[in-house]
Each structure stands twice: as C-alpha cells, then as structure tokens.
Amino acid sequence: MTRTHHARLRRSALAATAALAVTAGVVAAAPDSGSAQTTPKLSLIAATNSLTLDSWKEDPGVYLDLGTYLTAEGGPFELKVTRKSYKDPVVAKQIIHDGDKTSTKTLPAGLVKDFSGLPDFAQISVTDTNRKVVLNKSEKYCPNNAAGRIDPAGPAKSKYPESCPPNAFTLGSVWGVEKGWASNTYAGFDSAPVKLAAGKYTAKVTVTKRYRDLFGISSKPQIIKLTVRERSWEDENGVGMRSKSAASGHSGHDMSAMAGHGSMRPKAPAAPTSGAIPSYNVGHGPLIPAPPALPWALKKSSLRSAVAPVGDGPGRTDGSRQAPGAQPNAKRPTGKASVPDVPKPDLRSLPAYGIQISDGDQDVKNKDYLAFSANVWNAGPAQLVVDGFRKPGKELMDAYQYFYDADGKQIGYTPTGTMEWDPRPGHEHWHFTDFASYRLLKADQQEQVRSGKEAFCLANTDAVDYTVKNANWHPDNTDLSTACGQENSISVREVLDVGSGDTYTQDLPGQSFDITNLANGTYYIQVLANPENRLKETSLTNNSALRKVVLGGKPGARTVKVPAHELVNSN
Numbered sequence: 001m002t003r004t005h006h007a008r009l010r011r012s013a014l015a016a017t018a019a020l021a022v023t024a025g026v027v028a029a030a031p032d033s034g035s036a037q038t039t040p041k042l043s044l045i046a047a048t049n050s051l052t053l054d055s056w057k058e059d060p061g062v063y064l065d066l067g068t069y070l071t072a073e074g075g076p077f078e079l080k081v082t083r084k085s086y087k088d089p090v091v092a093k094q095i096i097h098d099g100d101k102t103s104t105k106t107l108p109a110g111l112v113k114d115f116s117g118l119p120d121f122a123q124i125s126v127t128d129t130n131r132k133v134v135l136n137k138s139e140k141y142c143p144n145n146a147a148g149r150i151d152p153a154g155p156a157k158s159k160y161p162e163s164c165p166p167n168a169f170t171l172g173s174v175w176g177v178e179k180g181w182a183s184n185t186y187a188g189f190d191s192a193p194v195k196l197a198a199g200k201y202t203a204k205v206t207v208t209k210r211y212r213d214l215f216g217i218s219s220k221p222q223i224i225k226l227t228v229r230e231r232s233w234e235d236e237n238g239v240g241m242r243s244k245s246a247a248s249g250h251s252g253h254d255m256s257a258m259a260g261h262g263s264m265r266p267k268a269p270a271a272p273t274s275g276a277i278p279s280y281n282v283g284h285g286p287l288i289p290a291p292p293a294l295p296w297a298l299k300k301s302s303l304r305s306a307v308a309p310v311g312d313g314p315g316r317t318d319g320s321r322q323a324p325g326a327q328p329n330a331k332r333p334t335g336k337a338s339v340p341d342v343p344k345p346d347l348r349s350l351p352a353y354g355i356q357i358s359d360g361d362q363d364v365k366n367k368d369y370l371a372f373s374a375n376v377w378n379a380g381p382a383q384l385v386v387d388g389f390r391k392p393g394k395e396l397m398d399a400y401q402y403f404y405d406a407d408g409k410q411i412g413y414t415p416t417g418t419m420e421w422d423p424r425p426g427h428e429h430w431h432f433t434d435f436a437s438y439r440l441l442k443a444d445q446q447e448q449v450r451s452g453k454e455a456f457c458l459a460n461t462d463a464v465d466y467t468v469k470n471a472n473w474h475p476d477n478t479d480l481s482t483a484c485g486q487e488n489s490i491s492v493r494e495v496l497d498v499g500s501g502d503t504y505t506q507d508l509p510g511q512s513f514d515i516t517n518l519a520n521g522t523y524y525i526q527v528l529a530n531p532e533n534r535l536k537e538t539s540l541t542n543n544s545a546l547r548k549v550v551l552g553g554k555p556g557a558r559t560v561k562v563p564a565h566e567l568v569n570s571n
Contacts, residue, residue: 039096040075042215044068044122044207045182046222051203057232061193064124066224068205069182070141070217071150077143077215078160078176080104081115082467086169086351086566090114094215107214115170117142121211122185125204126196126226134201135194138208139187143175147183154180161473165463166190167375167503168570169350172467201226332389332491333400333413339536340412342403343470345384346538347529349436349545350375350464350501351565355525357558358512368558369512370549376436376529377464377501379542380471384496384535386432386458388419390489396420397492399432401535416534419494421487422457430485430492431457437531438506440513441524441546448523449513451506457484460500471499520552 047067055062070077078095092112094105112118121141128134142164149155160176166189177183185205206221354373378384382404388397397419403412419430435458438451460475475497485492496502506512513525529543537543553559562571 039216040077040177040179041073042077042217043071043073044185044205044217044220044222045071046205046224049223050225050227052227052229055196055198055228055230057230058234059193060195062196062228063193064191064203065184065186066124066203066205066222066226068122068185068222068224070143070177070185070207071182072177072179073151074179076176076179078174079107079143080172080174080467081112082172086568089567111210114168115165115173116140116190117145117164117175117187118211120208123206123208127202127204129200135196137194139185139191141185141187143177143183145184145186145188147177147181149178149180150182151180154178159473161463161466163463167350167462167464167501168353168568169375169565170462170464172465172499173463174466174473196228198228198230201228332398337400337414338412339414340403340405342405342411343380343382344403344536344538345382345496345498346379346542347376347384347496347535348379348542349527349529350377351545351547351568352438352525352527353547353571354505355547355549355560355562355571357553357560358507359556366516366556367514368516368555370440370515370525370551370560371506371512372438372525372547373503373505374436374438374525374527375462375464375501375503376496376527377462378496378498379465379468379538380498381469381538383472383498384458386416386494386535388430388432388485388492388494390491397430403536414536416536417532419492423487430489430494432494434532434534435530437526437528438513439526439528440515441526443522443524445524445546448518449515451511451513456502456504458494458496458502459484460495460497461503462501463499464501466499468499472497473499475500515551515558516555518551521550523549523551525549 045068047069051067053062053064075097078097079092080095081090081092083090089110090112091109092107094107096103096105117140119140120138122139124135124137124139125133126135144161144163147158147160155178158176158178158181160174160178164175165173203224203226204221205224206219207217209219211217212219352372352374354371356371358369358371359367385402385404386399387402388399390397398415399417399419400413401416402410403414405411417432417434419432422431435456439447440449440451442448463473465471466473476495484494524546527545527547530537530540531543533540547565548563550561550563551558552561564570
C-alpha cells in the first residue's frame with residue numbers, strides 16, 4: 001500500500017532578519033498549595049512589526065501566521081494532559097518546577113477538551129486602511145508548536161515534543177515551552193485560511209483574558225502591519241501543481257488526514273514554519289526540514305553569556321537522553337537465546353478510526369470494501385526493538401527481539417518470526433510479519449472477515465501517551481525514510497518507542513475488509529496486536545481493541561455508521 005506521508009501543513013512568512021521586541025509579562029500566581037513557587041513568566045511577543053503574507057488562488061485564502069510567540073522566562077511552561085480512559089474527560093495540569101521540586105495546578109475542568117492544544121488562546125483582529133474590522137477570530141495554541149531558543153543561556157534543545165497529537169484516541173500528552181524559549185502561537189494545520197483581498201491591513205493579536213488570568217500573561221497586544229499579496233501556484237511554476245480537492249484539505253483536521261502509512265498530501269506552496277523540524281504527524285516519506293529558529297537577544301541587561309547547565313534535570317535538558325541505536329547489529333546473535341527479567345514493551349491497540357466505504361481501486365469491479373485506520377502503540381516501559389538478519393540469497397530475514405537493561409546495554413534476545421521484502425511501489429522496504437492483525441467480527445464478536453494486512457514496517461507515527469514511564473518524546477524513526485531498510489540490506493532494525501504508536505490506513509483491496517457479500521447489521525472492527533504472542537511483552541491481556549460499526553445500503557452503494565466510542569465521538 002502507499003506509505004508516503006500526510007504532511008501536517010505549517011505556513012510562515014516570518015521575517016527572519018527583523019528585530020524582535022520583547023514584551024514584559026507578569027509573574028503567574030502561585031499554585032493552590034500556597035507555598036512559594038518558581039512559576040514561569042510568560043509573554044506574548046511579535047517577531048516583526050510588519051509582515052507580507054500570500055493569498056494563493058488555488059487554496060484560496062491567506063494562512064494567518066503572524067509571527068507571534070509565547071516566551072517563557074524564569075522557568076519552563078509545562079502542561080500535562082491526560083485521561084484515565086475513553087470514558088473519562090481530558091484533564092490538564094500545569095507542572096511548576098522549583099529546583100528539584102515540582103508542584104501541580106489543575107486547569108479549570110472542561111477548558112481543555114482534547115490533545116490538540118489550548119482552545120481560543122489567541123484573539124486576532126484585522127482592520128483595513130479605513131479602520132474597518134474585516135476579520136475577528138480566535139485560535140488554539142499548541143505550546144509544542146515551532147519553537148526556538150531566545151536566550152543564549154537557555155537549554156540547547158527542548159525536551160518537549162514537537163507537536164500536539166491530533167489523534168482522537170490519544171491518552172496522554174505533554175506540552176511545554178522551555179525556559180528561555182518561545183513557541184509560535186499560530187495553530188498551523190488547525191487554522192483554516194482566511195479570505196483577505198490583496199492590500200494593506202493592521203493585525204492585532206492578544207492572549208484571551210481567561211489565559212491571561214490563569215497564567216499571568218501581560219494584557220499588552222501585539223500590532224503587526226500586514227501586506228497581503230495575491231499569487232498563483234500555477235503562475236509560479238508554469239503548470240498547475242495542485243488540484244482543488246487537494247487544496248480543500250487544508251481547512252481543519254479530520255482523522256483521515258492524520259499521519260501514518262497512507263496517501264500523500266501535496267506539499268504546500270509556502271515556506272515551513274521557522275523553527276519547526278520533522279516531527280510527529282508530519283508523516284512518512286521525504287520532507288524538507290524547515291530552517292532552525294533564529295536566536296535573538298533578550299532585553300535583560302543582566303543577561304550573561306554563561307553556558308547553560310549540562311545534563312538532564314528538572315526543568316532543563318541538554319538533549320543527552322539517548323535511545324538504543326537505530327542501527328541494527330552487524331551480525332546475527334550467537335549463543336543461547338534468552339528472555340531476561342528486564343522491562344519489556346507493552347503493545348496495545350487503539351480503536352479503529354477513519355472508517356469509510358471504498359470501492360477499491362480501478363482494477364476491482366463490483367466490490368465493496370470497509371476501509372479504516374489502525375494504530376498499535378507501545379505503553380512501555382521498554383522499547384520494542386526487532387532486528388532482522390538475512391541469510392545470503394534468501395528472500396526472508398530471520399527476526400529477533402532484543403532486550404536491554406536500565407543502562408541501555410543489550411543483555412538478551414529471542415527469535416520472533418521473520419521479515420519480508422515488499423517490492424510494491426510506495427512500500428519497497430522490509431515488513432516485520434505478525435505484528436498485528438485486523439478482523440471484522442459479527443455482532444456476537446465472532447470472526448467474520450480478516451484483513452490481508454499482517455506485515456508491517458514499524459515507525460513512530462503518533463504520540464499516543466507521553467505520560468507513561470520512560471516515554472521518549474523525541475523518537476528517531478518517525479517516518480519511513482529512516483526505517484525498514486532497502487532491498488540490498490543484510491540486516492534491518494525496526495523500533496516502536498515507548499509512548500508512540502504506528503498508524504496504518506487500510507485503503508487497498510486485500511488489506512481492507514471485503515464486505516461485498518456481508519449482510520447489513522452491526523459489526524466490530526478488531527485491531528489485535530501481537531496476534532501469535534511471539535513478541536515478549538509486559539502484558540498480553542490488553543492487545544485487542546474493538547470499534548462498533550453498522551453496515552447498511554445496497555451492493556455498490558453500501559453505507560457505514562460509526563457510533564461514538566465511549567466519550568470519543570470521532571471517526
């Protein structure tokens with residue numbers, strides 16, 4: 001199946017060489033415990049006071065990245081967002097660091113409803129040259145959005161993840177802005193283009209009052225003189241590069257446009273957001289990284305050129321945490337296989353989503369298919385590390401699961417099946433067999449149809465729960481350009497990191513369910529991890545997830561209804 005990426009669109013016309021003015025904020029109130037705490041001092045700043053944005057005829061509209069950032073001084077701005085289960089609401093807490101101690105402050109119930117960011121955080125007003133308000137909108141804010149260091153003494157790398165997960169079945173996330181860093185308040189792919197004619201405007205950006213009060217942010221707005229110019233992607237390149245259907249996909253987030261092993265979204269005709277780097281939900285396949293964020297001097301006269309503290313610790317990081325190497329062992333293991341008593345991965349399945357009726361491709365006639373997306377993730381506390389070794393001249397690799405002690409030293413391995421080369425366009429890499437199985441169950445939950453998809457190239461496409469023990473917030477293989485080998489590979493390493501999952505779309509015949517001859521009625525899509533129990537796990541009791549579907553319609557015009565899964569009313 002096609003396994004290139006769904007690009008998470010981020011736009012910017014940031015004037016990188018412009019002088020940046022720092023706006024002073026006020027210190028946030030101490031948490032409810034009443035003890036003195038070192039709370040971060042948050043400020044809204046603008047990278048530039050004048051900006052030119054493009055209105056693309058093919059989209060159409062303007063992507064309103066105004067170059068406003070939230071800065072964190074005095075300490076990191078950190079939020080932990082969790083839910084106990086899909087029956088429970090999302091709960092967000094601010095984590096306040098005070099040296100080696102931490103305290104928490106729970107945000108008001110219902111303020112944060114999902115894992116995509118703080119809703120209605122920024123208020124944007126745009127007026128024309130006649131001072132008429134032509135646009136008034138609010139935007140959500142993901143603290144993990146394109147961020148960069150603004151204080152030379154700040155940590156060299158941010159310990160926080162690089163985006164907010166859009167998967168409706170996410171269980172836990174961590175959002176944050178490092179001390180001495182700033183993060184873009186533009187909502188990226190979650191921000192639909194706006195209609196603005198070519199011309200001159202004035203944009204005013206403020207943090208809405210509830211967040212100013214909650215986090216102690218200054219009420220001073222940022223004013224940006226805005227020029228909108230109209231352009232055509234076809235005129236720029238001489239040929240039409242993007243269809244209307246592709247352009248229409250920019251507005252909003254839908255589950256079918258999530259990262260994973262699926263079809264490719266055309267690359268946007270605009271520069272990536274400054275400071276962004278390849279991250280979660282950017283997806284699979286080639287992606288040109290954005291340029292790094294440019295540092296700028298703080299207004300403090302007391303700024304010292306001292307080197308930031310070295311090493312990871314509460315409220316700081318130098319990026320020294322390292323996962324086991326992504327490179328496979330050069331040789332197959334020797335000696336007796338063993339499964340040591342050390343932490344192991346815990347594979348779990350998310351309920352299916354992105355469920356729809358498909359008629360397959362043009363080569364399949366008179367067939368109805370039930371297509372869906374599925375994700376198997378690792379709840380830890382250890383990585384899943386599988387190496388494949390090829391005997392010269394053989395089509396299959398022998399696969400082994402590896403185990404590590406607390407210091408990351410390899411101390412054991414066990415055989416765990418095979419890997420096979422998939423030569424089909426869009427694949428062309430090694431698949432680990434028996435990683436997961438997809439089944440369509442009848443109303444009595446007995447198997448009715450099985451998907452042909454049971455071999456996988458593992459990649460960390462989705463951040464499912466970054467609050468579990470040993471979750472890696474910066475895994476290496478987040479896209480297939482860095483994993484799963486080549487046809488001439490002698491060995492391959494595939495890794496599923498702690499806290500991350502691997503999404504596969506089921507959009508090809510043989511992988512989706514053939515429902516042509518199935519009666520209408522209630523069924524369940526089962527996503528089953530480690531179906532043959534070949535992989536060694538922390539637990540084998542949580543590998544299955546069910547999603548209810550109701551089939552209807554007539555042959556050639558089948559329908560599917562997808563009821564909410566507990567409190568998650570999303571497909």
